[in-house]
Amino acid sequence: xxxxxxxxxxxxxxxxxxxxxxxxxxxxNLMLDPYFKNITDKYQAAVRDxxxxxxxxxxxxxxxxxxxxxxxxxxxxxxxxxxxQAQRDYFGAHTYERTDKEGTYHYEWYHxx
Amino acid sequence: MDKPQIGVIGMAVMGKNLALNIESRGYTVxxxxxxxxxTEKVVADHPEKHLVPSYSIEExxxxxxxxxxxxxxxxxxxxxxxxxxQLLPYLTKGDVLIDxxxxxxxxxxxxxxxxxxxxxxxxxxxxxxxxxxxxxGPSLMPGGQKAAYDLVxxxxxxxxxxxxxxxxxxxxxxxxxxxxxxxxxxxxxEYGDMELISESYNLxxxxxxxxxxxxxxxxxxxxxxxxxxxxxxxxxxxLTRKDDEGTGKPIVDVILDRAGNKGTGKWxxxxxxxxxxxxxxxxxxxxxxxxxxxxxERVAASHVxxxxxxDDLNIDKKAFVEKIRQALYFSKIMSYAQGFEQLRVxxxxxxxxxxxxxxx
Numbered sequence: 001x002x003x004x005x006x007x008x009x010x011x012x013x014x015x016x017x018x019x020x021x022x023x024x025x026x027x028x029n030l031m032l033d034p035y036f037k038n039i040t041d042k043y044q045a046a047v048r049d050x051x052x053x054x055x056x057x058x059x060x061x062x063x064x065x066x067x068x069x070x071x072x073x074x075x076x077x078x079x080x081x082x083x084x085q086a087q088r089d090y091f092g093a094h095t096y097e098r099t100d101k102e103g104t105y106h107y108e109w110y111h112x113x
Numbered sequence: 114m115d116k117p118q119i120g121v122i123g124m125a126v127m128g129k130n131l132a133l134n135i136e137s138r139g140y141t142v143x144x145x146x147x148x149x150x151x152t153e154k155v156v157a158d159h160p161e162k163h164l165v166p167s168y169s170i171e172e173x174x175x176x177x178x179x180x181x182x183x184x185x186x187x188x189x190x191x192x193x194x195x196x197x198x199q200l201l202p203y204l205t206k207g208d209v210l211i212d213x214x215x216x217x218x219x220x221x222x223x224x225x226x227x228x229x230x231x232x233x234x235x236x237x238x239x240x241x242x243x244x245x246x247x248x249x250g251p252s253l254m255p256g257g258q259k260a261a262y263d264l265v266x267x268x269x270x271x272x273x274x275x276x277x278x279x280x281x282x283x284x285x286x287x288x289x290x291x292x293x294x295x296x297x298x299x300x301x302x303e304y305g306d307m308e309l310i311s312e313s314y315n316l317x318x319x320x321x322x323x324x325x326x327x328x329x330x331x332x333x334x335x336x337x338x339x340x341x342x343x344x345x346x347x348x349x350x351x352l353t354r355k356d357d358e359g360t361g362k363p364i365v366d367v368i369l370d371r372a373g374n375k376g377t378g379k380w381x382x383x384x385x386x387x388x389x390x391x392x393x394x395x396x397x398x399x400x401x402x403x404x405x406x407x408x409x410e411r412v413a414a415s416h417v418x419x420x421x422x423x424d425d426l427n428i429d430k431k432a433f434v435e436k437i438r439q440a441l442y443f444s445k446i447m448s449y450a451q452g453f454e455q456l457r458v459x460x461x462x463x464x465x466x467x468x469x470x471x472x473x
Contacts (some may be wrong), residue, residue, distance in 0.1 A: 002282045003473055006274025007252035008303050011342030012195040014440075014473040017449060021470030028457075039446055046439035050345065053428065057320045058420030061176035062397035063308045067444035070393055070451065 031074065040071060117165050119182040119268060120173055122196060124151040127240070128186030130247035131213065136162050140272040145173040147187075168190070174203035181208040182265050184238075189214045197224060206232035213240045213452045217380060218290035218297060222240040222463075225257055225289040234261030237289070239296020250274035253283035254299070257290025265347035286472075287289075287465035294384075294459055295472060298452050301381030304374075305448035306344050308398035313441050314348070321430050325363040329353045331434055339442050372402040381455070390458040394448040409445065 001013055020033035030036050047068050054061040073079065088094035090109045098105055120143035121132040128146075132155070138144045139162040146152040149168045156166045167173035174181065181204065187196050193214055200210070212221065221237030239254030240247060251271050253431060255262055262285045273283040275351040286292040297322030310332075319330045329352035336345040354364045378399045404411070453469055460467040 001242075001276040001280045001472070002252050002254060002273075002284055002471065003251065003299065004276035004280070004282055006250050006272075007299065008243070008343060009299060009306055010252075011340075011344075011376060013339060013342070013445070017453070017473035018470045021473070022421075025468075025470070026418050028454075029471075030446065030453055036446055036450070039443065043439040043443040045122045046436040047443045050433075050436050050440040053320065053426065053433075056313075056421065057394045057423060057426060059313045059315055059320055060314070060401075062401055063305065063312050063448075064440055064444050066393040066397045067309075067440075070441075071389060073391075094402060110131035 029074065031071070044068070044071065115141045115163070116178045117141045117176055118178050119143070119184065119265075120167075120177050121184045121186060122146070122173070122200075123186035124155050125186065126244050127247050128184075129155050130244055131184065131186060131251075132164065133159065133162070134248050134250070134272045135268060136164060138268070140268065141151070143167060143173055143176045145170065147282070170199050171203055174200065179205065179208070180264060181205075182211070182268070183209070184213050186212045186213050189216045189238075190220070193220070194224075200350070201228075201231065201233070203232070204233050204445065208235070209234045209236060209264050211236040211238050211255070211257075211265065212293075213238045213296070215375065215377065216293050218293040218384075220290075221256070221293045222290040229258075234258045234264075235289075236261055236466070237291075237293040237338070239292050239299065241296065241299060246274065254286050254296045255283065255284040255291040256288060256290060256294070258288070260286060264422055271314060284468075284471050287460070287467055288463075289461070291460075291465040291467065294463075294465075295456065295467070297377050297380050298386070298456055298459075298468075300377035301398075302448060302452045303344075304381075304398040304402075305380035305394040305452075306342070306445060308401050309441055309444050309448070310344060310348050311401075313437050314352075316437055317434065320426065321428070321433060323430075325352050325365060335441075338438075340438065340445075370405055371408050372405045374399065374402050384459065385446070385455050388455070388458045388462055390451075390455050392451050392455055394451050406415070 003009055016035050017030065020027060020030055031040055033104045047064060051061055051064045051068055071076060089096050089107055093106055095104045095106045118140045119129050119135060122145045124144060124146035127370045132142045132144055143165045144152050144155060152166045156164050165176055167176055176313055185193060185196055187193055193212055194218060216237055224236040234257060236255050236257030242252050250273055253269055269283045270281040273281045276280055286295050314328060317331065319324045329349050330346060330347035332352060336349055352365060356362045356364050356367050359365060370465035378395055382396040382399055456467055458470060
């Protein structure tokens with residue numbers, strides 16, 4: 001409860017964070033707590049509309065766009081990092097893992113001259 | 114007067130206010146400042162208080178009840194190291210040094226380990242709430258040896274702010290740099306909260322074309338619901354104020370759009386990068402202040418680079434105000450989600466065993 005009074009970020013909603021960790025000390029991420037998950041369900045349409053309008057209007061909203069971006073990344077089973085890893089393997093032989101079996105692999109993208 | 118139960122070094126406003134706060138809870142407090150005239154003034158300004166001035170380090174240390182409890186409130190970095198070095202010859206095993214400065218947590222980790230070799234306990238304590246908080250009740254984030262914390266806990270619990278149910282806004286955070294780390298992330302989160310409120314204001318003002326008075330009323334209304342917070346309330350208040358130099362304009366219209374910073378937001382981002390944990394909200398908030406500081410470049414660029422044509426955005430203003438409110442709360446949740454994820458990764462990395470529920 002140390003941020004509840006006296007400090008600059010004091011806010012009612014901090015109780016929701018305390019509740020979330022009291023319920024589950026090992027919670028990976030606050031969004032996964034039922035209260036916060038419910039807010040993301042209800043409010044994500046609004047933040048998408050607001051961020052879109054801001055971009056259309058030419059008004060920078062780096063905080064709002066970072067928030068929805070983080071949300072969309074965090075809830076993604078698949079991200080395009082496969083392309084990044086392929087590129088790394090292509091130019092630097094950094095190897096990659098596979099989706100279907102254990103181990104480290106390198107693809108022969110081209111024949112060494 | 115009793116032998117002082119605690120001493121405060123550094124009589125700048127934070128140290129002075131913290132000393133007065135401690136004294137007001139029934140303690141006798143020893144005071145020391147590098148420049149003696151400052152100490153003299155504090156005592157002269159508060160003649161009725163149980164304050165014991167010292168004009169040398171030796172005198173100061175010897176005046177204290179043992180084991181000694183000493184709070185250092187001097188500039189972070191080299192001045193803090195210098196003060197510790199001066200104190201060390203006069204301290205004895207079991208004494209407790211508390212650094213209440215705005216210290217980078219890695220310095221606290223180092224000092225804790227160094228002093229531990231001489232048997233001196235070292236607590237790095239984040240102090241939040243500014244000058245007013247220091248005097249009336251700050252939020253405190255102490256990290257260091259648990260046994261040392263227990264020696265100072267009764268005092269810290271008395272001087273700290275209290276939650277609605279009376280719980281003191283202080284708890285043992287963890288070993289060595291844990292307290293200063295949590296304070297750093299607290300400040301980073303503060304950057305995020307401030308940035309998100311400023312973006313909401315910008316949309317209301319420059320996209321929905323609402324007046325400053327209308328936005329003040331909206332923020333005041335938001336502050337009654339999920340967004341109830343100190344920062345929301347002071348922003349609503351700020352928007353009601355007029356220029357104090359008589360132009361008749363809202364004060365926000367004459368305040369230059371250049372935001373400064375003292376580095377704690379940057380430290381949070383740097384640590385997140387080091388630990389490999391996403392921290393885009395704080396980082397974007399730091400960048401937003403950096404780009405704001407490029408005022409003259411922005412002014413020049415604004416005459417060259419064109420944005421979109423803002424004909425008719427065709428929006429239902431009332432509905433959109435509610436959307437911005439929801440976007441603000443959603444984004445605030447993402448910011449705290451990142452903040453606590455960073456705390457979790459740091460806690461594992463540094464083996465601090467942070468209790469996340471106690472922090473909020």
